[in-house]
Amino acid sequence: MKKVKITIDDKEIAVAPDITIMQAAEQLGIKIPRLCYHPDLSLEGACRVCIVNVEGWRTFAASCATRVSEGMKIQTNSPEIRQARRDLIELILDNHPRECQLCERDGNCELQNLAYSLGVRERLFEGRRKRHDIERSSPSVIRDAEKCILCRRCVRVCAEVQGVFNLSQLYRGFNTVVAPAYEGPMNDSVCIACGQCVNVCPVASFLENRSTDKVWEALADPDKHVVAQIAPSIRAAIGEGFNQPAGTAMTGQTVTALRRLGFDAVFDTNFGADMTIVEEAHELVLRLEKNEHLPLLTSCSSGWIKFLEHFYPEMIPNASSCKSPMSIVSTLLKTHYAEKQKIDPEKIYMVAIMPCVAKKFEAERPEHRTDFGAPYTDAVLTTRELIWMIKAYGIDITNLPEEDFDTPLGFSSGAADIFGTTGGVMEAALRTAAENLTGKPLDNLDFTGVRKTEGLREASIKIGDKELNVAVANGLTHAKEILDKVKSGKKTFHLVELMACPGGCMGGGGQPYPPYGHHVLDREVLKIRGEALYHIDAKKQVRKSHENPFVKKIYQQLLKTPGSDKAHKLLHTSYHAREPRGIK
Amino acid sequence: MMETKIHIDKDIKAFMDECLQRDNPKSYLIAVLHKVQKKFGYLSPEHMDQVAQYMQIPTSTISGVATFYHFFRLQPRGKYAISVCMGTACFVKGADKVLESFKTELGIDIGETTQDGLFSLENSRCLGVCALAPVVTVNDKVYSNVNEKQVPDLINRVRSEEE
Ligand code: SF4
Ligand code: SF4
Numbered sequence A: 001m002k003k004v005k006i007t008i009d010d011k012e013i014a015v016a017p018d019i020t021i022m023q024a025a026e027q028l029g030i031k032i033p034r035l036c037y038h039p040d041l042s043l044e045g046a047c048r049v050c051i052v053n054v055e056g057w058r059t060f061a062a063s064c065a066t067r068v069s070e071g072m073k074i075q076t077n078s079p080e081i082r083q084a085r086r087d088l089i090e091l092i093l094d095n096h097p098r099e100c101q102l103c104e105r106d107g108n109c110e111l112q113n114l115a116y117s118l119g120v121r122e123r124l125f126e127g128r129r130k131r132h133d134i135e136r137s138s139p140s141v142i143r144d145a146e147k148c149i150l151c152r153r154c155v156r157v158c159a160e161v162q163g164v165f166n167l168s169q170l171y172r173g174f175n176t177v178v179a180p181a182y183e184g185p186m187n188d189s190v191c192i193a194c195g196q197c198v199n200v201c202p203v204a205s206f207l208e209n210r211s212t213d214k215v216w217e218a219l220a221d222p223d224k225h226v227v228a229q230i231a232p233s234i235r236a237a238i239g240e241g242f243n244q245p246a247g248t249a250m251t252g253q254t255v256t257a258l259r260r261l262g263f264d265a266v267f268d269t270n271f272g273a274d275m276t277i278v279e280e281a282h283e284l285v286l287r288l289e290k291n292e293h294l295p296l297l298t299s300c301s302s303g304w305i306k307f308l309e310h311f312y313p314e315m316i317p318n319a320s321s322c323k324s325p326m327s328i329v330s331t332l333l334k335t336h337y338a339e340k341q342k343i344d345p346e347k348i349y350m351v352a353i354m355p356c357v358a359k360k361f362e363a364e365r366p367e368h369r370t371d372f373g374a375p376y377t378d379a380v381l382t383t384r385e386l387i388w389m390i391k392a393y394g395i396d397i398t399n400l401p402e403e404d405f406d407t408p409l410g411f412s413s414g415a416a417d418i419f420g421t422t423g424g425v426m427e428a429a430l431r432t433a434a435e436n437l438t439g440k441p442l443d444n445l446d447f448t449g450v451r452k453t454e455g456l457r458e459a460s461i462k463i464g465d466k467e468l469n470v471a472v473a474n475g476l477t478h479a480k481e482i483l484d485k486v487k488s489g490k491k492t493f494h495l496v497e498l499m500a501c502p503g504g505c506m507g508g509g510g511q512p513y514p515p516y517g518h519h520v521l522d523r524e525v526l527k528i529r530g531e532a533l534y535h536i537d538a539k540k541q542v543r544k545s546h547e548n549p550f551v552k553k554i555y556q557q558l559l560k561t562p563g564s565d566k567a568h569k570l571l572h573t574s575y576h577a578r579e580p581r582g583i584k
Numbered sequence B: 001m002m003e004t005k006i007h008i009d010k011d012i013k014a015f016m017d018e019c020l021q022r023d024n025p026k027s028y029l030i031a032v033l034h035k036v037q038k039k040f041g042y043l044s045p046e047h048m049d050q051v052a053q054y055m056q057i058p059t060s061t062i063s064g065v066a067t068f069y070h071f072f073r074l075q076p077r078g079k080y081a082i083s084v085c086m087g088t089a090c091f092v093k094g095a096d097k098v099l100e101s102f103k104t105e106l107g108i109d110i111g112e113t114t115q116d117g118l119f120s121l122e123n124s125r126c127l128g129v130c131a132l133a134p135v136v137t138v139n140d141k142v143y144s145n146v147n148e149k150q151v152p153d154l155i156n157r158v159r160s161e162e163e
């Protein structure tokens, strides 16, 4: 493509003709301030914070939405431009609560940061401000429209990346509000609880529904046996909350920190992942033998499962009936473990630490309740919530010694570690299924064909004399694509891994906000977090789920064989069609 | 997929079928909503849900469109549909105060209906009876030279007739 010559701030540069002024400026080390812009979403040009002067143009141009053209002379800075940007932010602030010190985004809020860096130092007007109550119906996501600045990032991520279309801008002018259809409660909508709106919101208008209060309370209760489990992707992301570079593995320190917070035992969701794999691989082999309900759709992502129930209920029989690793650990804790350790299961309080806000929804599903009526998982904390608790307690996690998980629910194979990244569940399942199918151990454990972070990929994998067609999708727009392909019958698939969030759990709705100046869901960061997990996997002695000695023991003592009646009672679940029905 | 029951009648269905045959069927959403409103007097969530399923347009999008345009009503009209003329003549003679008074007395905004379903409130463009300004219509009845102080009385009269 022929390059075009432009001048930005008196510097000449030749750039590709199909990029925007904002992108061209970045090549010169100029970072134009921005607010509504997100590189993975469609262009909105709503906030106009990124305005620049183009010679010969009557008005300032929004640099995120204006393409370069030959000979363009652009000025990104002048007293007028800076003043105009400041005015825009001031206008937003005039209609925004002044409560930064009480706000969960204090310190990592894009609006606050912009106001600071653009030099807003005083507010002159106290005018009419919009008033809205906080909407708390969803166990996963709360909506505080009073803080919304109408950038529409949430609307775009929900539609473009997740294919859910739950949110839209309602009413107009001063009354404009971002909400589900009919301004109804989130809990009554097609929301799949993924929390991507929380991730992309620049302010505190979407937040996870906090569980920290009840966890502090449980930790302070001497009668309760409080147990933690941490998901694979926590260990590779928690460091970011303490100024560590992305991808710093902090498994041991996290375990130590949890003990110091007062948890009586610290287990690993990975153990549940190993169990999931053994059951799921068994399911796959059975379905291949009978040639029914193929492809098998993985079931560990709770957001994806809710999506399935709203959007593709006709495909529920294809989903693995296996519980998610979180729910498996919680179930085994309150049954088998409680019995062995002679602890009254009603006194056990299970806190699951997840990169995910949909897990808060999953924990509340009636399917996941004990015989005595309590949920198997009592509380779900996101990575962000745990980071905050560690800070609130005054623990310097980066200087902690590393401790090990408790056994038995704390030991895991490398296959479980990679669950946290897209393609990981597939790879883990193949390691076990391949041996089930061929009866022989695998030479090469790394199915690198599925190790990429793109949203959708397909591969064919030869196992014995069988050729298995597999696909991996993350982000539900990609899930729609692959499911429609499956339904069209054009190609036969045997196994499809689906995860609701971009990049898999690594990009979950509960992961740390990026440091200022970086954008959330940066593919590079997701990849680095994922690589940390592949490193942990490569270093482990046991790398196949079915070889985890504690998994073997649970089968010997309790479940007998994968897919047994007992295994079904404890480790499997069911799904059902949900209203309102989603629009594909 | 489950069959969605379409309560909206045959004509509207036929119109939607027609739209679905054309290029870019989703661009006919406003036209479809107009038809629904004409038939039922307003757009309920149920109506919008049905249009959503039939035309495969997300309900959030439909709800966004329906709340953006003044023309669409989201509640059924009350038994007494009050309309305050906001034409220039009426406005100059204090129609805005009259409208405010209705809003406070009834506790509703323009486009809304009272809980008991008795009153709904709208504003209208010039009715062409400027000599009578400010003008308020209640269903087909025209009230002339209304001032804001008369509003409570007017409402009470209707209320007591209802009892
Ligand atoms: S959203 Fe940001 S600007 Fe608004 S109160 Fe919270 S921290 Fe302050
Ligand atoms: S949680 Fe996910 S599905 Fe629900 S509104 Fe937010 S982005 Fe959309």
Ligand code: SF4
Pocket (backbone or CB within 6 Å): A147, A148, A149, A150, A151, A152, A153, A154, A155, A178, A200, A201, A202, A203, A205, A206
């Ligand atoms: S809720 Fe957040 S992301 Fe959505 S429009 Fe408002 S400020 Fe933007």
